[in-house]
Amino acid sequence: MFCDWKAVHQALCNLLENAIKYTPDSGTITVGTRPDTRAGFVRFYVRDTGIGIPKEDLPRLFERFYRVDKARSRELGGTGLGLAIVKHLARSHGGDVAVESEPGSGSTFSFTLPDHDNGIGAHPVSFSDHDEAPVAAS
Numbered sequence: 001m002f003c004d005w006k007a008v009h010q011a012l013c014n015l016l017e018n019a020i021k022y023t024p025d026s027g028t029i030t031v032g033t034r035p036d037t038r039a040g041f042v043r044f045y046v047r048d049t050g051i052g053i054p055k056e057d058l059p060r061l062f063e064r065f066y067r068v069d070k071a072r073s074r075e076l077g078g079t080g081l082g083l084a085i086v087k088h089l090a091r092s093h094g095g096d097v098a099v100e101s102e103p104g105s106g107s108t109f110s111f112t113l114p115d116h117d118n119g120i121g122a123h124p125v126s127f128s129d130h131d132e133a134p135v136a137a138s
C-alpha cells in the first residue's frame with residue numbers, strides 16, 4: 001500500500017463505527033480488502049447486516065452532516081461527518097468511495113487506496129494526535 005497508515009486507520013474506524021451503530025447485536029460485520037477493478041488500487045470494505053439505507057439517500061450520504069434518519073442519528077450521537085472524512089481521505093490519495101445498500105438487509109461501504117506511489121499519495125494527509133480530522137471538500 002502507498003498511503004498514510006493513519007488515513008487507513010481513520011477511514012476504517014469511521015466505517016466500523018457506523019456498522020456497529022446501525023447493526024443489531026445479532027448481526028454480522030465483515031471487514032476485508034480486494035483488488036479494485038481499477039488497476040493499481042486496493043478496495044477496503046466494511047459490510048454489515050444492519051438496517052440498510054433507502055436508495056434515495058445513497059447519493060447524498062457522503063455529504064457533510066447528511067444523515068438518513070435525523071431523530072435516530074441524533075439519539076446515537078455523532079455529527080454526520082464520518083463518511084465525509086472517509087471520502088476526503090480516499091480522494092486525497094487518488095481513490096474513491098462507494099456504497100451499496102438494501103434497506104433491512106445491510107450495507108457495504110468501501111474506499112480505494114493506491115497500492116503504489118502514484119504521485120498523488122506522495123504527500124498524504126497526515127494527522128497528529130491533536131489535529132481535528134479534515135472535513136471533506138465535496
Ligand SMILES: Nc1ncnc2c1ncn2[C@@H]1O[C@H](COP(=O)(O)OP(=O)(O)OP(=O)(O)O)[C@@H](O)[C@H]1O
Binds near residue numbers: 067069
Ligand atoms: N452502516 C450503516 N448502516 C446504515 N446507515 C448508515 C451506515 N453508515 C452510515 N449510515 C447513515 O449515514 C449517515 C451519515 O454517516 P456518518 O458516519 O457521516 O455520520 P454519523 O455516523 O451520523 O456521525 P459521525 O460519523 O460524525 O459520528 C448516518 O447518520 C446514517 O444515517
Ligand SMILES: [Mg+2]
Binds near residue numbers: 014017018078081083
Ligand atoms: Mg459515523
